[in-house]
Amino acid sequence: MKGLTLGRYAPFNSFVHRLDPRSKLFILVLMMVAVFYSYQSQVMTFVMGGILFLIIFVILLVSRISLRQLFSSLKALWIMIIILLLINILVPPVNATNIAFSVGSFNVFWESILQSAKIILRLVMMISLTLILTATTKPLDLTYALEWYMYPLKIIKFPTHEIAMTISIALRFIPTLLDETMRIMNAQASRGVDFEHGKIKEKIKAILSLIVPLFMSAFQRSEELANAMEARGYNPRAKRTRYRNLHWSLGDTFALILIMVLTAGVIVTSAMNYNYIEMIFNIPTWVIVL
Amino acid sequence: MPIKYDNVSFTYNDKTPFSYEALSNVNLEIVDGSFTAIVGKTGCGKSTLIQQLNGLLVPTFGEVIVNDYVVSKNRKRRTKKIKELRRLVGIVFQFPEYQLFEETVEKDVAFGPKNFGLNNEEALKNAHEALNLVGLDESFFKRSPFDLSGGERRRVAIAGILALKPNILVLDEPTAGLDPRGAREMMALFKGLHQSGTTVIIVTHDMNIVLEYSDTVIVMEDGEVKEITTPLQLFNQENDRYSLETPLLYKFVKSLSDKGMNLNITMIKDIDSLAKAIAKEKKQ
Numbered sequence: 001m002k003g004l005t006l007g008r009y010a011p012f013n014s015f016v017h018r019l020d021p022r023s024k025l026f027i028l029v030l031m032m033v034a035v036f037y038s039y040q041s042q043v044m045t046f047v048m049g050g051i052l053f054l055i056i057f058v059i060l061l062v063s064r065i066s067l068r069q070l071f072s073s074l075k076a077l078w079i080m081i082i083i084l085l086l087i088n089i090l091v092p093p094v095n096a097t098n099i100a101f102s103v104g105s106f107n108v109f110w111e112s113i114l115q116s117a118k119i120i121l122r123l124v125m126m127i128s129l130t131l132i133l134t135a136t137t138k139p140l141d142l143t144y145a146l147e148w149y150m151y152p153l154k155i156i157k158f159p160t161h162e163i164a165m166t167i168s169i170a171l172r173f174i175p176t177l178l179d180e181t182m183r184i185m186n187a188q189a190s191r192g193v194d195f196e197h198g199k200i201k202e203k204i205k206a207i208l209s210l211i212v213p214l215f216m217s218a219f220q221r222s223e224e225l226a227n228a229m230e231a232r233g234y235n236p237r238a239k240r241t242r243y244r245n246l247h248w249s250l251g252d253t254f255a256l257i258l259i260m261v262l263t264a265g266v267i268v269t270s271a272m273n274y275n276y277i278e279m280i281f282n283i284p285t286w287v288i289v290l
Numbered sequence: 291m292p293i294k295y296d297n298v299s300f301t302y303n304d305k306t307p308f309s310y311e312a313l314s315n316v317n318l319e320i321v322d323g324s325f326t327a328i329v330g331k332t333g334c335g336k337s338t339l340i341q342q343l344n345g346l347l348v349p350t351f352g353e354v355i356v357n358d359y360v361v362s363k364n365r366k367r368r369t370k371k372i373k374e375l376r377r378l379v380g381i382v383f384q385f386p387e388y389q390l391f392e393e394t395v396e397k398d399v400a401f402g403p404k405n406f407g408l409n410n411e412e413a414l415k416n417a418h419e420a421l422n423l424v425g426l427d428e429s430f431f432k433r434s435p436f437d438l439s440g441g442e443r444r445r446v447a448i449a450g451i452l453a454l455k456p457n458i459l460v461l462d463e464p465t466a467g468l469d470p471r472g473a474r475e476m477m478a479l480f481k482g483l484h485q486s487g488t489t490v491i492i493v494t495h496d497m498n499i500v501l502e503y504s505d506t507v508i509v510m511e512d513g514e515v516k517e518i519t520t521p522l523q524l525f526n527q528e529n530d531r532y533s534l535e536t537p538l539l540y541k542f543v544k545s546l547s548d549k550g551m552n553l554n555i556t557m558i559k560d561i562d563s564l565a566k567a568i569a570k571e572k573k574q
Contacts, residue, residue: 187388190380190451192454216436
């Protein structure tokens, strides 16, 4: 179950933790937009990517997410990176002209490598951003934020509360079901089940011995929960208050404005086709064409 | 073949923000053929302790030795035959009735033995024996475990472990949620197994069970072993150090003593011995 701790909420008290989940969600969307903006020259792509990466890195540090955690969530990307490289090398971009090296009569273009590097950089940034959001925000708070954003849909009778309720119950029961899974796995392992090795037939049996009890208890739990809610007179349409209210603070405004300015900068840079490197250093044109 | 915990510490989620030390520096030995009770408050590490016995959990530091099998992080020391160890040490977890999954009771009980390499017939033979042992007769064999009552399901689950014929039987709260009669029958079963040579380790909150059945008590608190003693010694301590409940029998004996009856408390372990002690006192 080790892998499942990735992106799990870590109870620290950093600036990012204290931010309102609504602002964090919005900031995440803005940052994603910024990350996925493209530029005409490759150099600018990497310069802007680098700047964004640095900013994300600083936020990571501020949120007290250990680099170990980041690396372990990037581990799964390895296969993807290799596949990306292969595809880009085998099918080079249309305007590829600069040959990096040749294998026999097959040319490997610089463009292919740069293209892959660009995508990988974006993926890493995307994963870091989501990691920041999930590691600093309690899942329940995140649902409340989602419900808040869905609020306008209430006008067209969209059941926002029910959806938020369903999501929060689902989130609430993930750890419970994980515990349950562990318990059943332990019990079956004590009866000689080997969940890791064995022939396919044995493996199917092993998984069956886990799934059947798990479903049984999940159904039982859902029935109990439904009964408990009904016994307390739960009515989804009733007006209700919350124990924890979302609280917008000055920090949220500050963070939001900062990121908005950043995203605006990125959009303007891309739209106006600015090239800071050219402006500052006046680098020969062949690098820029690249 | 004793069980030995050598300086065992265990930390859940080690090296993460969620790390939590459940056991620290546990040293203990459990001799063959003993009936050992592990007591302590909820969350004191009892369940963690027993899961190391068959290698479901591996100590963060130190090692657990069962027979010649070593459960340890050390690659050189640790046993490669974890499956053999799991047959030797049968663990019945808390609320085991939730581990049933087969279509029929006998198939479910035979599942364990089959995993350990017995063929279908042998496994079914073991299963039938185990089911008879827990008091379920032939009429139950072909029924679906999901049609049974909670108590019957618990018996099936326990039979599932007994069918492995373990030398060491570990029970985590086996009587929790059973009616008094069911609990008594269950304990009588374990007593019988103990008398036929099985080492029994039981985790329980019920001090009456501790007094009546066990010969050794391990008291745990906050992940540490506080005391290894006998039930008589434990319950005769004047001060209530571990906030354990006094067994009903002892409460009764103590109030008799307060009223002036001269009973030798060290001789009393169950209702029979209490009756004998009272009779003896009356004669004098």
